[in-house]
Each structure stands twice: as structure tokens, then as C-alpha cells.
Amino acid sequence: MPSSAIGIPERTNGHADNLNRTVSNSFNELSPSPTATFQSPPSSYGGQQRTSAKTLKPFHTQDIKVLLLENVNKTGQDILKKQGYQIETLKSSLAEDELIEKIKGVHVIGIRSKTQLTAKVLKHAKNLIVIGCFCIGTNQVDLKYAAENGICVFNSPFSNSRSVAEQMIGTIIALARQIGDRNNELHQGVWNKVSAGCWEVRGKTLGIVGYGHVGSQLSVLAEAMGMRVIYYDVVNLMSLGTSAQMPTLEALLNQADFVTLHVPEIPETINLISTQQLEQMKTGAYLLNASRGTIVDIPALVSAMQARKLAGAALDVFPNEPAGNGPKFTNDLNSWTDDLRNLNNIILTPHIGGSTEEAQAAIGIEVADALVNYVNFGTTAGAVNMPEVTLRSLTIDEPNHVRVIYIHRNVPGVLRKVNEILGDHNVDKQMTDSRGDVAYLMADISNVNTSQIKDLYQSLEDLGSRIWTRVLY
Numbered sequence: 509m510p511s512s513a514i515g516i517p518e519r520t521n522g523h524a525d526n527l528n529r530t531v532s533n534s535f536n537e538l539s540p541s542p543t544a545t546f547q548s549p550p551s552s553y554g555g556q557q558r559t560s561a562k563t564l565k566p567f568h569t570q571d572i573k574v575l576l577l578e579n580v581n582k583t584g585q586d587i588l589k590k591q592g593y594q595i596e597t598l599k600s601s602l603a604e605d606e607l608i609e610k611i612k613g614v615h616v617i618g619i620r621s622k623t624q625l626t627a628k629v630l631k632h633a634k635n636l637i638v639i640g641c642f643c644i645g646t647n648q649v650d651l652k653y654a655a656e657n658g659i660c661v662f663n664s665p666f667s668n669s670r671s672v673a674e675q676m677i678g679t680i681i682a683l684a685r686q687i688g689d690r691n692n693e694l695h696q697g698v699w700n701k702v703s704a705g706c707w708e709v710r711g712k713t714l715g716i717v718g719y720g721h722v723g724s725q726l727s728v729l730a731e732a733m734g735m736r737v738i739y740y741d742v743v744n745l746m747s748l749g750t751s752a753q754m755p756t757l758e759a760l761l762n763q764a765d766f767v768t769l770h771v772p773e774i775p776e777t778i779n780l781i782s783t784q785q786l787e788q789m790k791t792g793a794y795l796l797n798a799s800r801g802t803i804v805d806i807p808a809l810v811s812a813m814q815a816r817k818l819a820g821a822a823l824d825v826f827p828n829e830p831a832g833n834g835p836k837f838t839n840d841l842n843s844w845t846d847d848l849r850n851l852n853n854i855i856l857t858p859h860i861g862g863s864t865e866e867a868q869a870a871i872g873i874e875v876a877d878a879l880v881n882y883v884n885f886g887t888t889a890g891a892v893n894m895p896e897v898t899l900r901s902l903t904i905d906e907p908n909h910v911r912v913i914y915i916h917r918n919v920p921g922v923l924r925k926v927n928e929i930l931g932d933h934n935v936d937k938q939m940t941d942s943r944g945d946v947a948y949l950m951a952d953i954s955n956v957n958t959s960q961i962k963d964l965y966q967s968l969e970d971l972g973s974r975i976w977t978r979v980l981y
């Protein structure tokens with residue numbers, strides 16, 4: 509529904525009916541002197557009078573605008589729709605200029621690994637309060653910029669880990685037996701029954717780089733097939749089964765028959781595997797990457813494959829990936845695409861490690877629940893860029909109770925000033941925490957009547973440390 513049809517201009521405020529409870533939310537612009545936005549419970553909930561001052565906008569759950577990109581699963585869509593939010597869904601990601609246009613009016617955006625939410629894009633997201641990454645990776649979002657502008661980010665930390673690990677098991681066997689090449693040949697009508705260069709995986713060494721959710725799950729599955737597992741991680745971790753942590757990446761590369769990458773994309777992991785590391789691998793070993801495309805220097809990999817240093821490779825991820833499905837995996841996207849396509853025993857998959865029915869359904873529920881809890885209650889449990897703050901029970905549906913959420917710069921003296929303001933009322937519960945430069949305060953206060961809410965809100969907004977204020981009631 510266009511915003512004009514529901515009477516909310518640029519900014520939004522909301523009231524959400526969740527879990528049979530009425531909650532109202534105030535969302536405010538990122539600009540330093542925002543127009544205040546408040547709301548009262550709608551008349552259908554107790555007949556209280558709506559706030560109607562010039563700068564105050566009545567707000568309902570259905571005023572919340574949600575943009576879901578990249579084919580977010582129906583499970584997630586249904587949870588958000590049930591809240592009454594306005595949902596727009598697109599199957600693919602958007603180019604930067606289209607994204608900038610679309611993001612201007614929304615309060616919530618749901619994405620997967622492809623959509624790039626850079627500072628440049630987020631600067632236009634004046635109403636955005638929360639980002640849901642319906643995936644594991646969050647490298648596509650400028651997390652710091654988001655936090656510093658009061659935009660909370662959630663992801664799904666492990667709901668697709670098993671799917672990725674299973675795909676890696678299948679791929680390891682497919683590489684060892686050259687199944688991809690035999691399959692391609694037979695599709696061309698060529699019968700090529702060979703055993704040379706084809707191996708069992710039993711007894712071979714699997715080297716896992718990044719022993720987190722995916723890597724450790726893969727470790728367990730690989731040992732069940734009789735593989736010896738070694739791993740390298742920057743953190744000292746408990747080894748599962750009989751796996752062993754290696755002191756350096758080089759030590760792992762020297763010993764592994766199969767090297768598989770499961771690290772996040774961060775500055776330290778870009779081109780983690782380049783010419784030098786490929787030289788450190790055993791001749792005839794295999795390389796698998798299902799983490800992010802930038803972790804492997806692909807021209808270096810092409811050279812290693814052409815020189816027969818490696819016996820095979822599998823890539824599920826690429827530095828540039830198409831926005832949507834179709835015949836788009838060409839040199840226009842990445843200049844070396846044809847080189848990759850022309851190599852033998854290289855398995856190329858379109859970023860499907862986490863693409864199973866089970867994983868997508870679970871991610872949909874997990875992330876949508878986190879979004880609803882944030883929008884309706886301000887709860888940041890599980891956030892990847894904000895302190896995790898929640899209060900033990902909700903009392904804001906009781907008369908004269910409000911929940912204050914105050915996202916602010918983490919500088920000395922703020923709490924004293926905030927509590928001077930809240931101190932005019934009765935603070936039932938309060939929690940505050942900080943993460944880097946940003947702090948998040950949540951307080952449930954009672955003894956506040958509706959006429960005082962505007963002053964309460966404005967006093968908090970006037971503090972120099974303010975990033976974003978919300979008053980829920």
C-alpha cells in the first residue's frame with residue numbers, strides 16, 4: 509500500500525498487536541532534530557484518545573513497511589504478515605540505485621547474502637530501524653555504520669550450517685571420483701569408464717579452515733566416513749571426535765588432501781588462499797570454497813589447476829554473483845569465468861550451500877521472530893551489531909507503563925542524564941549495555957500518563973548523545 513494511502517509521510521510510528529498484547533512503537537528519523545512521532549493505543553483498544561498534535565502521528569502495526577529481497581522463505585513472510593506489517597517481496601536482489609530508491613520508505617529490510625547494504629545505501633534509509641539477514645553471513649552489511657545510526661542487524665547464525673556441511677561431504681566425494689566430469693561427458697554421449705586419479709575418501713586427510721558452525725559440523729560427518737580431520741582457526745577451539753587443531757594455516761595446507769574453507773569474509777580473510785598458499789598444498793590435493801568468493805584468489809586457483817598442482821576444486825561462491833537466476837555466469841560478471849568453466853574436475857555451484865528446504869524454513873522463522881521482537885519490543889537478543897538487551901517481562905501493556913529505548917553514543921555521563929529524565933517516573937526495570945561506540949538502554953517505567961510521553965521522548969531526544977529514541981506503549 510503506498511504511504512499516502514495510509515496517511516504516514518516520511519516517518520513512521522507503530523502500534524503492534526503481538527501475542528494478544530497491544531504495543532505501540534515510536535520510530536524516529538536519523539536526522540539530528542527529528543520530528544517527534546508518538547502514538548496512543550488505537551481506540552479499539554480501550555478507547556483512549558489518539559495523540560493528534562501537528563508532529564504526532566497515530567500509528568498502527570500495519571504502518572510498518574517491510575521490504576524482503578532475495579526470495580526470503582514463506583515461513584518468514586508469514587510471521588511478518590501476521591503482525592499486520594506491509595510486506596513487499598522480491599525474488600532477487602536490487603542494483604544499488606534501485607535499492608536506494610526502495611529503502612527510503614521502509615522500516616524493516618530482509619535480505620540474503622547478495623544485497624549490499626553499504627553506508628552509501630543506508631544513508632538513504634531514513635526510516636529503517638532494523639535489518640534481517642536471512643542467512644549466516646553479514647559481510648554484505650556495513651554493520652558499523654548501521655549501529656552508529658541506530659539500525660539493528662540480525663542474522664541466522666547456524667540454521668543452514670548442516671546443509672552446507674552435507675553439501676561439502678557430497679562435493680568431496682564427487683571430486684575424489686571426478687563425478688562432475690563423468691556426468692558432463694555422459695550428458696554429451698561419451699562413455700568414459702576410468703579409475704586413474706579416482707580415490708576413496710576413507711583414510712584421507714580433510715583440512716578445515718575455520719572451525720565454526722559449518723566447519724565443526726563437517727568435521728563430525730567427515731570422521732564418520734573414515735577421514736582424518738585437521739583444522740585451522742584463529743581461535744583455540746575444542747576438537748570434536750579425533751580431529752586436531754593445527755598451529756598454522758601452512759601446517760594444515762602441507763598435510764591435507766582436501767582443504768575446505770569456512771571462514772567469514774573479513775579484511776584478514778580476503779585472498780586467504782592465493783599463489784603462496786596453493787603452493788603450500790600437497791600436489792594432487794583438492795580445494796573447496798563455500799564461504800565467500802573473495803576468500804580465494806581465483807586467477808591463482810586457475811593457474812594451479814592448469815599446472816595440475818591441484819587435482820580438483822569446488823566453488824560454491826564467487827566474488828561477483830548474479831542478482832538473480834538465469835544465464836548470467838559469464839565473463840561480464842568476473843573476467844576469469846570462462847577460464848573456470850574450461851577446467852576439468854572443478855565443481856561450480858550457484859551459492860547453494862545453505863539452499864535446502866529445511867534451512868530456508870528455519871531461517872525464515874528465526875530471523876522473522878527476531879525482527880518482530882525488535883520492532884514490537886525493542887529486544888536486541890541475537891543482534892550482530894548492537895549490545896544484546898532484553899528485559900525479563902513486559903509490562904508496557906499495563907496502564908501508565910511505557911518502555912523507553914534509547915540508543916546512544918557510548919560516552920561518559922549519559923546514564924546520569926537519562927536517569928534524571930526517567931527519575932520523574934517509577935523505573936520498574938532497566939538494562940543498558942554497550943558495544944564499541946554504541947550503547948543501548950531499555951527501561952520499563954510506570955507512573956507515566958499519556959500526556960507526559962511527548963515530554964519524556966523530547967527530553968531524551970535533546971540529549972547530545974542520542975542516536976535513536978523509541979517510546980513503546
Ligand SMILES: NC(=O)c1ccc[n+]([C@@H]2O[C@H](COP(=O)([O-])OP(=O)(O)OC[C@H]3O[C@@H](n4cnc5c(N)ncnc54)[C@H](O)[C@@H]3O)[C@@H](O)[C@H]2O)c1
Nearest residue numbers: 644645718719720721722741742770771772798799861862
Ligand atoms: N555457501 C553458503 O551457502 C554458505 C552458507 C553458510 C555460511 N556461509 C559462509 O561460511 C562462513 C562460515 O560460516 P560459519 O557458520 O561456520 O561461521 P562461524 O562464525 O560459525 O565460523 C567461522 C570460523 O572462522 C574462524 N576464522 C575467522 N577468521 C579466520 C582466519 N583468518 N583463519 C582461520 N579461521 C578463521 C572463526 O574463528 C570461526 O571459528 C560464513 O561467514 C558465511 O560467509 C556460506
Ligand SMILES: O=C(O)[C@H](O)COP(=O)(O)O
Nearest residue numbers: 620621622643644645862
Ligand atoms: O551466509 C549464508 O548463510 C550463505 O552464504 C547463504 O546465503 P544465501 O541465503 O544468500 O543463500
